[in-house]
Amino acid sequence: MIEVESLRKIFRGGRGLDGFSLHLDSRELVGLVGPNGAGKTTLIKILSTLLPPDSGVARVAGQDVRSDSRGVRATVGYLPDVAGVYQDMRIREFLEFFADAFRLKEPNRTAAIDRALTRSGLADRPDDFVEHLSLGWKQRLLLAKTLLHGPKLLLLDEPATGLDPLARITLREQLKQLHAEGVAILISSHILSDLEDICTRIVFIADGKNVSEASSSAPEGATAPTIRCEIEFESPASEADPLLKDSANVRVVEKRDRLLIVELTGGPKEASAFLQKLLAASLLVTHFDARGLNLEDRYRRAFGGQPR
């Protein structure tokens, strides 16, 4: 659905994309993650034909964003980070305008508007003015408007910004539903727990480039899977230092008092072997929790845990 190869877009200020690549299949829901200024919005704007790339390849459903921008727009539904609504229009008028803007003809037009009203949960108040809706309802209306023309790909740039927890849950459910209906989704967000819940894959980006999860701070040669272990000792955690020095596949994340948090390369088998080593060294372990890395851990690994 998306083919992006060595994409470059340089602004006068310097930020943009610098050789970024991405491939997204039609059945994927991909989360785009990176620090502020990483190039997420630039990428989404290029894919939605708002910005022309300087060089590289950017295709949506086989259509080039530069030479076939009209075809791309018909395929894509784009929801920007801070999307506005026409406050002085009624809900139905708002949807009718965008149905006409996407050249929907009857009877598809009316059906699409009714579907959008149902999808947004506003079917019982189509004559209300948009300005009377809360932020959460406006976001639902905007998503419904974005889906009016039946796009095969959704490009969502920080769609949960400013939403309350309930509205975020609703948005997540809607995106899951759309994904189940066969809509490919590329979503950029800083809310990692949301992405972890819904995405089939995460792509990291920084300074306009792809970022590998195995950062320099990770154990050498580390690749997924990686296990994160939280260990509590009866005695100070520093007593495990000699053992840690001998373990090449272990990286200390945190060590204070009796708590030790490490990441180790491998799966449950390696975690079990590490626990056995600790016990064999006569260390009294009172708590041992081993689990796969969550997105926050992976983000820390990719970006070094430092804010940018």
Added chain:
Amino acid sequence: MTRLITNPMIVKELLQRLRERRAWLLPTLYLLVVAGTASFAFYGATDLDMGGNRGEIQGADIGEVLFLTVIVTQMVVLLLMAPVFSAGSLTIEKEQRTFAGLLTSLLTAPQIWWGKFVAALLYLLLLLFSALPLLSLSLAFGGVDPVQLLKAVGSTILVLASICTVGLWCSSMFRRSVHSTAAAYGFVLVLSIVTAVAFGILISRWENHNPTVRFEGPPAYIQAPMFLNPFYPLLAILGGESFGQFSYPVSSYLLFTAIGCLAAALAMRRIQRSGDQI
């Protein structure tokens, strides 16, 4: 052609404009200003102290004064309003963060521009035509014929259309309405005042050098700065003793048309490349 008429942008723009509070307030104020000025002109023209002996006042003189006052007042007020309606129409989309929705729809840049242009111009035409009965009063007094009236209305529409395209161009260039409106007002001021000042300087020099040919009117190159003045075609239409020297209205029409076409082309080009302003 059908798409130009059934453009969804026009429907949306008109719907939004007519829902604004100023939709009814502005026509009311506009008519009050034009009617007030026309009344003042009428009583001025028929006043004994100002006009001399009442028996010497001709109906044609009253009609001419009334006509000139109303068309010039209309032009002044509409020139002040045109930037407000045109220069804010694209920037408001940027300020309200709705522009991305338009640019990523199947609407083309010319369609977006056309919708904004028609909506702005139609509202100005609503004002213009609402004062038409007042302007037509001058026909009853004589001194002005219907063709002159039609030409005056046509010239006003052409000038307003041209100003609207410039306003839209400013709106496409800036992110904030306040900046684009200021730029559009600057343009109107240059056209209205700078051209008149330039003409005043040129004609005074010309008259000093050509004292004997004064009544034949200045040549075209002396009048040239005034071709860009919004009031020039109106004064040229009226002609007569007072404004007989303004004799090239077609040059003015062509220049305003050229300005309009250029501004429209530049605005559409800018709309197409507005992704960086969102």
